[in-house]
Amino acid sequence: MSTTVVSESTTSLTARDPIFDELGFPKDPNNLYLQTVATMLEAADVIDLRHRVKIILAQPKNEIMVHFPVRMDDGHHRLFKGYRVQHNNALGPYKGGLRFHETVNLDDVKSLALLMTMKCSLVRVPFGGGKGGVKVNPREHSAGEMERITRRFCSAIMGMIGPEYDIPAPDVGSNAQYMAWFADTYMMSNEGKDALDGLRVVTGKPVEFGGSLGREKATGQGVVDTLVELLPEVGLNVQGMRVSVLGYGNVGSWTARILHDMGAKIVAAADHTGAIRDDRGLDAHKLAEHVVANGGVRGYQGEAISTDEFYKTPVDVLVPAALEQMIGEREARMIDAKVVVEGANAPTTPAGDRVFNSRGIEVIPAILANAGGVTVSYFEWVQNKTSSYWDIEQVDRELNRHMVMAARRTVLARQRYKVDLRTAAYIAALDHIGKAYAVRGIFP
Numbered sequence: 001m002s003t004t005v006v007s008e009s010t011t012s013l014t015a016r017d018p019i020f021d022e023l024g025f026p027k028d029p030n031n032l033y034l035q036t037v038a039t040m041l042e043a044a045d046v047i048d049l050r051h052r053v054k055i056i057l058a059q060p061k062n063e064i065m066v067h068f069p070v071r072m073d074d075g076h077h078r079l080f081k082g083y084r085v086q087h088n089n090a091l092g093p094y095k096g097g098l099r100f101h102e103t104v105n106l107d108d109v110k111s112l113a114l115l116m117t118m119k120c121s122l123v124r125v126p127f128g129g130g131k132g133g134v135k136v137n138p139r140e141h142s143a144g145e146m147e148r149i150t151r152r153f154c155s156a157i158m159g160m161i162g163p164e165y166d167i168p169a170p171d172v173g174s175n176a177q178y179m180a181w182f183a184d185t186y187m188m189s190n191e192g193k194d195a196l197d198g199l200r201v202v203t204g205k206p207v208e209f210g211g212s213l214g215r216e217k218a219t220g221q222g223v224v225d226t227l228v229e230l231l232p233e234v235g236l237n238v239q240g241m242r243v244s245v246l247g248y249g250n251v252g253s254w255t256a257r258i259l260h261d262m263g264a265k266i267v268a269a270a271d272h273t274g275a276i277r278d279d280r281g282l283d284a285h286k287l288a289e290h291v292v293a294n295g296g297v298r299g300y301q302g303e304a305i306s307t308d309e310f311y312k313t314p315v316d317v318l319v320p321a322a323l324e325q326m327i328g329e330r331e332a333r334m335i336d337a338k339v340v341v342e343g344a345n346a347p348t349t350p351a352g353d354r355v356f357n358s359r360g361i362e363v364i365p366a367i368l369a370n371a372g373g374v375t376v377s378y379f380e381w382v383q384n385k386t387s388s389y390w391d392i393e394q395v396d397r398e399l400n401r402h403m404v405m406a407a408r409r410t411v412l413a414r415q416r417y418k419v420d421l422r423t424a425a426y427i428a429a430l431d432h433i434g435k436a437y438a439v440r441g442i443f444p
């Protein structure tokens, strides 16, 4: 299955905000960063957010780009490109994942950093937004090469991050092992001094090395917590609910496994290797094991189907949990679902969104639905800071509380301003940041 970048008409960035011209933004309707800023500014306009806050949020504070050499297994050296974008820290240290993927580029990292600012504000964790990544395809490298790439990237950016300033985490293509290499490199850089403090430089670490129980499944758990809170709004019940999942990595597989255990039926799954369907319901746990063993969903039981057939499969809930911009106008027209809950960041293009709106398909937006990961990352950071460890019940309880409150904030904003859930979620996030800027003022 390949990523679909849908060509959008120039009107898709609806009334182009004057701030686009003020800041000299290019006119490219397919650009994810411009789409993300446009969505944010639309919500900002609904609540008359002050102009100065809008221009601050329309650009990241810092954009860091590094190039670093790494020795390959055959002895030759390759130069890699890495990014760290620090979008906003009005509410706390920058926070956001590190992506290891061959398509990583500055504009996408900027978009993801902006989304992190919104997400942290919406769930009220005291963090700002950041994001980073390395342009590399991990599937083309040995574990040893990936370890050296991770450590060398850490050393290239370590002067510009820190446990009280900017705290990375895993994202697409990285996992707890990468975070362990990253934290170890950071901690060794000061000859082991302040080691405990250094541990907090990343979250999403293995449980044996300062990680939190429940972090691995946290984003999926948060997707489920949000969905369950909002299901009564759409008249659905988890028991027997038909679900399809696009992307069966961390977010997709955990969402599927938790829903499966709650009595939902996972009827279709798709990833970069292909798509499968089984109307009797796939065993989400066995499918996760198959993906680990075989690199993707292809070859698992059920009927092998095309991408279009995947989208057309009738379901109650579709969970996009792969990459950005995968659902454009064409896909949104094919999708046969009552609810789309965005596990991935920005999976729906503005044109896709308009189709969903016109067809009455409810979209639970990413900044709400997938905020569980950063929420448990915050819990990990707090546990490291206080040298204390929570049991899984405490993690799940606190996560659920944050997700439910964020969902309620979003629903309240929707009722008050008569907007869709996406705009409402941005409003709930922007309102909080706007208030912080109102009391802080702008230096000097």
Ligand code: NAD
Pocket: 001, 002, 003, 004, 170, 171, 172, 173, 174, 219, 246, 247, 248, 249, 250, 251, 252, 270, 271, 272, 273, 296, 321, 322, 323, 324, 343, 344, 345, 346, 370, 371, 373, 374
């Ligand atoms: P992952 O690397 O574990 O999984 C990514 C999945 O996407 C894989 O199943 C892969 O096969 C699939 N995929 C990649 N390219 C595809 C294509 N062209 N067509 C179909 N499927 C494709 O990543 P993840 O951590 O699960 O992240 C998925 C999304 O969720 C990303 O948007 C990420 O930013 C977002 N997210 C992740 C977390 C987290 O805690 N991991 C938190 C919040 C948001």
